[in-house]
Amino acid sequence: MTAWHFVRRSGPQRSIDATAIRRRDLAKMTLGEIESLPMVADGNAVALGELFSVVADLDASDQVVIEGDLKNVHGIAAGHDQGEFLVRGSAGNGLGSGMTGGSVLVEGDVGNFLAEPIGAHKIGMSGGSISVTGNAGDYAGHRMRRGTIVIGGSVGAMLAASMVAGTIFVAGPVGENVGVGMKRGSLLLANADEFVAQADADSLGACRRFSTPQRFEPSFLALYQDPRVLNVIGQMQRLPLFRTRADRSVGGQAEILFTVSAATACGIGYEESTATP
Amino acid sequence: MSDLNPSAGPSPGETLLINGVRIEPTFAEAFDMKATRIIITANDEIWAEHAASAMSGFGTSVIDCKLEIDVETPLWPKQTPDGRPGIALLAFAMSGDELEKQIVRRAGQCVLTCPTTALFAGLEGPQYADEKRIGLGKSLRYFGDGHQISKVIDGKRFWRIPVMDGEFICQHDAPRVSGIGGGNFLLIAKDIDAASRAARAAMAAIEPIPGVIAPFPGGVTRSGSKIGSKYPSLVASTNDAYCPTLRGVTESKLRDGENAVLEIVLDGLTEQSICAAMRAGIQSACDCCGEHGLIAVSAGNYGGKLGRHHFHLHEILA
Structure with missing residues (x-):
């Protein structure tokens, strides 16, 4: 087993495609081969060694660590299959795309298309777990098929769009169009005030897409042991928890479990009766 | 038991007594x-x-x-x-x-x-x-x-x-794992009250032991069985050798004054768990009822032909 440590070198590159850094490929290479691995930066082929310094050590389990200024590094941990992939710093788009197993931990924010399908594939993440301590951009969990994503901060628009299965926990606020085209899977939102506000603003559309929210006791949450998941669950258990099924406009049976602030919770289901004539 | 030292415990023919209770030099035969x-x-x-x-x-x-x-x-x-x-x-x-x-x-x-x-x-x-x-x-x-x-x-x-x-x-x-079924011991007493007390004392000691169960009612059965029957459709029938009412009719293993027998059957995940349960159960029964009607402890086997796990009482209690 090996631990590979990549540190981003400073450079003028505006966009780096890091999909070539895959554990299963690294395991077959010498350090020299890794350093000469071709990558794409600003549309040009560049040796990995020019972009990152690399250190490989024997370890008890496979681990990839990447750190530095990674905001313009896209496709980190794409196709990750086993072992741990640790990202120290905020990452770019497409993190964990097409991931099939193992775990990815991001100590920072991530860009758009977290765990999206890789390339032209129709299925996104299909196994393993991703944990983001900060925020995520748009289209997080797009076409996700299996696995668990935990986002400690907020997410952008189109969260879990066309999700097929799996579980996503979000501790912070969510953007527009949550769960568009969701078929199955679970979305757990610890701070859904904006989600509810958007549904209220477009009540006709919301009625088409979501079932009426019901109070729900999710006993399965007791099975989670991951402290990052427990942190989100802990937030949710302090407030009334509701469940709606989505996306009903495409016959979806996915579930969105959400908690809202007490003020918003009081508004759910009471708006018509309390409205001024 | 298949992998225990056969020289452990009293030598053949030697009598093992626990609180005055005779421990028969025999073994329980269990199977996978x-x-x-x-x-x-x-x-x-x-x-x-x-x-x-x-x-x-x-x-x-x-x-x-x-x-x-x-x-x-x-x-x-x-x-x-x-x-x-x-x-x-x-x-x-x-x-x-x-x-x-x-x-x-x-x-x-x-x-x-x-x-x-x-x-x-x-x-x-x-x-x-x-x-x-x-x-x-x-x-x-x-x-x-x-x-x-x-x-x-x-x-x-x-x-x-x-x-x-x-x-x-x-x-x-x-x-699912490989387990062992059919560990057992027989509590032979002067009457059913003494046998009941001994069986309950044994089960009280066995219940806390992990990895083992005694599936019969209260952990105890009175209908110990032998293989086969005069009726071809039955695979098992009453263990006449331990039925006090059949003494003189069939070959009995009961002595005079031994008028009630109860059996504790044990299934375990390992040989060690069954050994521990048999040891605790027999010891408790003897301690509790040795001077109050429990006369002997024996075990059921089929001559060693049915199961590969043999739990010899003298080895377990040595």
Whole structure:
């Protein structure tokens, strides 16, 4: 087993495609081969060694660590299959795309298309777990098929769009169009005030897409042991928890479990009766 | 027992007495079975006990029940997968297929039906990673009629099946391991009251021991059996050698004054667990009733031809 440590070198590159850094490929290479691995930066082929310094050590389990200024590094941990992939710093788009197993931990924010399908594939993440301590951009969990994503901060628009299965926990606020085209899977939102506000603003559309929210006791949450998941669950258990099924406009049976602030919770289901004539 | 030192304990013909109780120089003969442990949890101990009681009902002997199953131990909330009160059960069958078939049938009728309960595998850990598995939720999920939800949590798959009190949580499958069935000992007493007291004392000592169950009512059976019968359709019939009422009719192993016999049958996950249970049970029975009607302790075997596990009483009690 090996631990590979990549540190981003400073450079003028505006966009780096890091999909070539895959554990299963690294395991077959010498350090020299890794350093000469071709990558794409600003549309040009560049040796990995020019972009990152690399250190490989024997370890008890496979681990990839990447750190530095990674905001313009896209496709980190794409196709990750086993072992741990640790990202120290905020990452770019497409993190964990097409991931099939193992775990990815991001100590920072991530860009758009977290765990999206890789390339032209129709299925996104299909196994393993991703944990983001900060925020995520748009289209997080797009076409996700299996696995668990935990986002400690907020997410952008189109969260879990066309999700097929799996579980996503979000501790912070969510953007527009949550769960568009969701078929199955679970979305757990610890701070859904904006989600509810958007549904209220477009009540006709919301009625088409979501079932009426019901109070729900999710006993399965007791099975989670991951402290990052427990942190989100802990937030949710302090407030009334509701469940709606989505996306009903495409016959979806996915579930969105959400908690809202007490003020918003009081508004759910009471708006018509309390409205001024 | 197959791997114990045969020279341990008293030499052949030597008498072993515990508190005046004669320990026969014989052995219990046990055989290989397939086994699993399951955990039932519920919102409170009462529902968990109801489910466990129903699940382990009619599970005394594979001769006719096809499954030997009983409560192993109650579990504190911190010992269960979902942090609720629970009960661990051990189940044994003659084959892996039969074990799966019986567990699924019983879980579907006795646990799925019981309010607030959930069902989990009880043999988890890396040491069971390569074991074959029997389905639990793998089969029961279809009760959800398409509304069931799968969740993979920490590498384990669970099913959430919608039911009228919420959701029935059921682990997808459980490992099955090789177990041992048919460990036993016979308590021979002057009368049934003394035999009952001895049996209860033995069971009180056996119940806390992990990895072993005594599936008969109260852990005890009066209808010890021999293989075969004068009736061709029966695979087992009364153990006439230990029936006090048949002395003088068939060849008896009972001496004068030995008028009641009760048998404790044990199934265990390992030879060590059965040994520990036999040792504790016999010692407790002798301590309690040695001077109050318990005369001898023996064990049932078939000449060593049926099972490869031989639990020699003198070795166990040495």
